[in-house]
Amino acid sequence: MQTSSDLKTLLNKIDRRGYPAYKDTLGVYQFPGYTLSIDHVQGDPFAAPSKLSVCVRGKQAAFPAALYRLPCQRIALQDELTRRFGRLASQASFQAKGSGHSGLIAVSRCGQEVLERTACSLSPESGDILLRLEVGFPANGRTINARELEKILFDLLPRCVKGALFYRDADRAHFQAVADLAEDQQYIRQKLPELGxxxxxxxxxxxxxxxxxxxxxxxxxxxxxxxxxxxxxxxxxxxxxxxxxxxxxxxxxxxxxxxxxxxxxxxxxxxxxxxxxxxxxxxxxxxxxxxxxxxxxxxxxxxxxxxxxxxxxxxxxxxxxxxxxxxxxxxxxxxxxxxxxxxxxxxxxxxxxxxxxxxxxxxxxxxxxxxxxxxxxxxxxxxxxxxxxxxxxxxxxxxxxxxxxxxxxxxxxxxxxxxxxxxxxxxxxxxxxxxxxxxxxxxxxxxxxFARCPKPSPEFRSGNRIKLKSLGRDGVSIQRETIDLRYVEQLADGEQSAALGYCLLYAQKHLMDGRRTLRQIVEALDWLMETQGLAALCGVRTAPPFLARPRTQEIFACLNRFRSLNLS
Incomplete structure (x- = not known):
């Protein structure tokens, strides 16, 4: 692992070079209190922004285990941390200038529902926090503006991290209220069958x-x-x-x-x-x-x-x-x-x-x-x-x-x-x-x-790159086909639609063998997300920052609306 000083030296070295030189920044860097990982660098300032992740060790974040004792509380805490970081990021975004997406700092924009997202995950064992975000690496035209990126990585981003992901200066009563509400909601849900x-x-x-x-x-x-x-x-x-x-x-x-x-x-x-x-x-x-x-x-x-x-x-x-x-x-x-x-x-x-x-x-x-x-x-x-x-x-x-x-x-x-x-x-x-x-x-x-068995598609197992694009809550595009999800009315967030695309890709590559039923495939996807997290669908470190977990019922709905699915 390199240090933040190494990153600053590297930025000075590549300043004013062609934009592709930003690729040299890929790697993990130790900052005071957290590590910063530059996971993917955009091809030019007008392309999709770069993917970064921040990891804060549990001992440093210091959120009490009582706040995430139950799975529902952990998801609620992750949601609250994402919201807090998002508010700070929106204030810091575009303070660094440049062309294209230069200066963007973005994390999931959470709605009224509390959803499990790749944007933020908290380890129930260690309390470690991993937050994924996008940053527009600054440029003048297509020339690197390393001074502005230094402003983002060494000033604006640290302020967002320290203001959102550390418990010591947090509103502790508010975090306790978030945990309590999650437990109360789960209590009602569990009581419904008992009460008929x-x-x-x-x-x-x-x-x-x-x-x-x-x-x-x-x-x-x-x-x-x-x-x-x-x-x-x-x-x-x-x-x-x-x-x-x-x-x-x-x-x-x-x-x-x-x-x-x-x-x-x-x-x-x-x-x-x-x-x-x-x-x-x-x-x-x-x-x-x-x-x-x-x-x-x-x-x-x-x-x-x-x-x-x-x-x-x-x-x-x-x-x-x-x-x-x-x-x-x-x-x-x-x-x-x-x-x-x-x-x-x-x-x-x-x-x-x-x-x-x-x-x-x-x-x-x-x-x-x-x-x-x-x-x-x-x-x-x-x-x-x-x-x-x-x-x-x-x-x-x-x-x-x-x-x-x-x-x-x-x-x-x-x-x-x-x-x-x-x-x-x-x-x-x-x-x-x-x-x-x-x-x-x-x-x-x-x-x-319910014994329908999807057969594998050679296209998904050929090793060729599969084009996947989220269309918000309206659907997801895979290769040349659009899966229309407009009438799947319980999708609450476009990030769930994006996750459904990754569910389908994972199922095609690893689960559809002509023997497993559709039910068994969806159960395997649910088990994967439950035990290894939503990011396991697409690689833990390289997971996109904008995915939200769909329900079992929406996974079925997506698969049933995929016209290219070969069912027997």
Missing amino acids: LCAFVADGSILPRASGVSALPMKGAVPFQAPKELSVTLQLPHRGAISGMGIPRGITLIVGGGYHGKSTLLKALELGVYPHIAGDGREFVITDDTAVKIRAEDGRSIQRTDISMFIHDLPNGKDTSHFTTEDASGSTSQAANVVESLEAGASLLLMDEDTSATNFMIRDQLMQRVVRREMEPITPFLDRIEELYQQHGISTILVAGSSGAYFHAADHIIQMDRYIPRDITAFAKREAQAFPDERFPLSPASMPD
């Missing part, structure tokens, strides 16, 4: 967001207040008693007039699979972490998926037990999304009438009389929803605003009235007695065997 619940929404939660492009809480929004029939009180380890609405397992219908908060509640439940930071308003909106939002997705590809429990006897004789299409309809895509979610281990389905295919959800009585049952290949979700719960333990939370078809099937009916939930189950059931039950009696459907 699939979700919990605390009284006082602020569910509406500031706007369609802002995830911040809306100012002046109506605080959430649970109806007394569904009110649950929990005794949290740190916060103490907390009350809110517990949504029981089974079938729950959310109804109400337009703009009264139905979809707002569902959106909060969708993202309740992740913990949220203090002040978000949804800190104590906790959902079964296997929950999957289901919607229609016209045009998506489907490969060898058994959708026969919903679609069968097609006029063209196509086999729906191994259904394949490059251009799915609304109903077939939603059927596939349900079945693939079950394959991914979901025990809760979330649906909104607004984003569902009508013919997949219901067939009213008049339509059943006009178009006979034997002429209709679609079995509506309404006819399977009770079976999914009673036979397979799959709960459903469904938003409906125009059809009362699900009143007969629902176990609980919640009406949103000016953002206030009311339990109207008894009233709705009485009213439903005056209307015929439109469900069709069916024999139980067998659960698919």
Whole structure:
């Protein structure tokens, strides 16, 4: 390992030389209190910025082990350190001048959710902190400006490191509050099955967001207040008693007039699979972490998926037990999304009438009389929803605003009235007695065997460079194919999409052998990230600084939308 003085000498030596001479700085350097590693140097000032990492030994960082005793606390602490460093870096960025990206100092920009990221990792054994970032190495034109880089590496960056990654001068009460909140959130999540619940929404939660492009809480929004029939009180380890609405397992219908908060509640439940930071308003909106939002997705590809429990006897004789299409309809895509979610281990389905295919959800009585049952290949979700719960333990939370078809099937009916939930189950059931039950009696459907096995692709094992590009939350591009993830609505961050690309690359290179099932492959990816960290997908030291861990369910979603995947 070289010293910081060696780096300063080297910078003096290469000053005003051609930009490629910056490559000489690659290596690890000891600075007071931490080590700096220059892992990748950009080709020119207009290229993607250089990749650096900072390592602070546990004894020097000195964060008490009690702050990261639990995995959820460790992830929350890593998240907080990333946020702290990011605030300081944004103040220091571009204070050093030059062309292109010169002077940039960047780390992950965290949203409202607390996610495990490659940006910052903390060893649970030693307390060592590794922080990854990008820096734009300064240049005048394409000539090295070493004086400005020296300003970054010896002045601006040390201030960010010392202000963010050392406990001795930190707001200790704040760090303790971060750890306590993480433990309280995890406590609620663990209590849900014991209480027979699939979700919990605390009284006082602020569910509406500031706007369609802002995830911040809306100012002046109506605080959430649970109806007394569904009110649950929990005794949290740190916060103490907390009350809110517990949504029981089974079938729950959310109804109400337009703009009264139905979809707002569902959106909060969708993202309740992740913990949220203090002040978000949804800190104590906790959902079964296997929950999957289901919607229609016209045009998506489907490969060898058994959708026969919903679609069968097609006029063209196509086999729906191994259904394949490059251009799915609304109903077939939603059927596939349900079945693939079950394959991914979901025990809760979330649906909104607004984003569902009508013919997949219901067939009213008049339509059943006009178009006979034997002429209709679609079995509506309404006819399977009770079976999914009673036979397979799959709960459903469904938003409906125009059809009362699900009143007969629902176990609980919640009406949103000016953002206030009311339990109207008894009233709705009485009213439903005056209307015929439109469900069709069916024999139980067998659960698919989920034995799909992807075959290896020679392209990924040839040793040639694979082009991978993140498209934010919209998807990821691999070679010449774009995997469309726009309708995978529980992706909270574009860095998760980028990580999904690396999951696919790792699976293609190391796991897809034609014998492992898709389930076994995803389990292996989860185990790798759980035991070796997210960076293990792409090499620990060379891992990109901008990746966030996706859930099991989103890994399945990505693989299922990869058109080049060869399934047998």
